[in-house]
Amino acid sequence: MAECPKPISSGSALTSWFMKLGFVWGGELVSVLTSSILQMGFIWHITLTTNSASMLSLASLAGFLPLALFGMFAGTIVDRLPLKHTLVGADLFIAAVSAIVAAVSLTGALPVWVVMVALFFRAIGNAFHTPAFQALTPLVAPPEHLTRLAGVTQAVQSGGYILGTAIAAVIYPLWGLTAMIALDVAGALFATAAIIAARLDVGGVGAGDAAEAPANAGGMLSQLRALVSETAEGYHVLHGYRGLFALLWCGFAFTFVFSPISALFPIMTLDHFGGTTGDAAMAEIVFSVGMIVGSAVLASWGGFKNRAFTVVAATALYGVATFGAGLLGTGGFSLFLAASFLMGFSSPFYSGPQTALMQERVPPEFLGRVFGLYGAIMSWALPLGLAGSSLFADVVGAPAWFVGAGAAMVVLAAITWAIPSIRHVEAPHGDLS
Structure with missing residues (x-):
């Protein structure tokens, strides 16, 4: 088992871990802000296009299903990889999904089914990003600060959501959904740059052994068995x-x-x-x-x-x-x-x-x-x-x-x-x- 983070012993140590989290939180604030703007844009697009409560319910379903279906296995993959790779990969994946929607919207009317598919795939990215983001703090910060830092994390995410909802009300009637999508892509790229600037070097404990053994055993079936086994191991630990x-x-x-x-x-x-x-x-x-x-x-x-x-x-x-x-x-x-x-x-x-x-x-x-x-x-x-x-x-x-x-x-x-x-x-x- 890897060593747990040690309590800080100097001002430079404080600066080191706090700066890392500061970079990541700054990127997260911008990413949550632009994502909430786009989320409201998608909701209004579905509402104005269909005027159907059932379609809004389907949109909610598309947003929750990936976390419910893949969340537990996504967490296993998060444990295998360095957190920097997971966070950057998830942000870039979400940005790519938004970019595809933007390209479709530029060709004419944006079909509702495209929005539904985009919501589903964006949620897959979030299924990896969320456990990685939650696992980051204890790997960087001293344990005695975790509860207070959880409050900061909540403030970052809540603040980004409320600001995004308010800004969306201004942007949508002026510039439309395409501008919201462009903002979301820019927000994801900003979050990626912030994570790279933080120079994270945590996560991926035992990743090499966990990933290598199934590969040597050969085949996708071995990989799947290893994934299920590691997920079950996490359940037993909890x-x-x-x-x-x-x-x-x-x-x-x-x-x-x-x-x-x-x-x-x-x-x-x-x-x-x-x-x-x-x-x-x-x-x-x-x-x-x-x-x-x-x-x-x-x-x-x-x-x-x-x-x-x-x-x-x-x-x-x-x-x-x-x-x-x-x-x-x-x-x-x-x-x-x-x-x-x-x-x-x-x-x-x-x-x-x-x-x-x-x-x-x-x-x-x-x-x-x-x-x-x-x-x-x-x-x-x-x-x-x-x-x-x-x-x-x-x-x-x-x-x-x-x-x-x-x-x-x-x-x-x-x-x-x-x-x-x-x-x-x-x-x-x-x-x-």
Whole structure:
């Protein structure tokens, strides 16, 4: 097993690892910004071209399927390769997909099926980029900074998303989808240059042995068997950390309950409060601002000493805010905005400490696989939750769904804290089975 990063011992060491992350985060901010601009452009293109809710649902499906289907195996490949190669390769792959869409759009009308295919292949790139990006920090930074750095990562991604959504509203009517695609290609190339400038030399632990043995055995079948075997090994490693494994499935339950809430936000604003599309956009923006503020607080404070308690408290706060939002009358839109802010504020305190715990506890050579598995399992919770809400939300109404989901989150917080392995996840070796 490779050595875990050692605590910093000098100012130059601090400058070294912080500069590396600074370069990567700067590139990531620009990449997320331009990607969110294009994502909104694709959504508006599908909406204006088809005026079909089912087509938007298919677009969401195209965006989640690659992570759900390939995420766990993508994590195994991430562990085999140097992280610089994976991050650069994923960014360039996404840029190439966008460039092809731009070329098609220049020939005339852009068919919706081309957008769907592009969303699918861009998501394949993200299936590799996400676990690689999450595995980077613990390989570069000292372990005592991981929770705060998780807050910075959340802020970078949330900030890029909210700015991208706002800028997209200006660019689309002025210059159209082709300009958005060009920006996305430029953003991916900028992120690639930033990663190269960071001069990363981490990752790929044991990659040579892992990749060489199947090649000598011969054939694609041997490669596939090795991939499945290494993925299963990553699952067994995660399963060995009882607290982290229990948090994973509590997170699955949370995502299952949460996912319909995000989809019902516009319905609450438009139908229950009688608001406009501008009001619906305001609720989304306030939620994102809450995420940025929460990320900043997490980065400066770090959360409670027991990070599992931070996760539980965030779950409970999210539940209380959701429950309260569902109880509001038709004239309570301003209070709904306050509840939206609290929901967004609690999100980094839910995901950040979990990310830091996995980065700290899981051996470096398994980080890609563990994050790939985590992302794949969470991806399956999203459509299951949305499917459940589509069956019952129209019957009970959005406010009642908010009340029920909020109560379920509070109960889930209590159940999570009642699990001993989660409660003692910070104890030395207390998390291992």
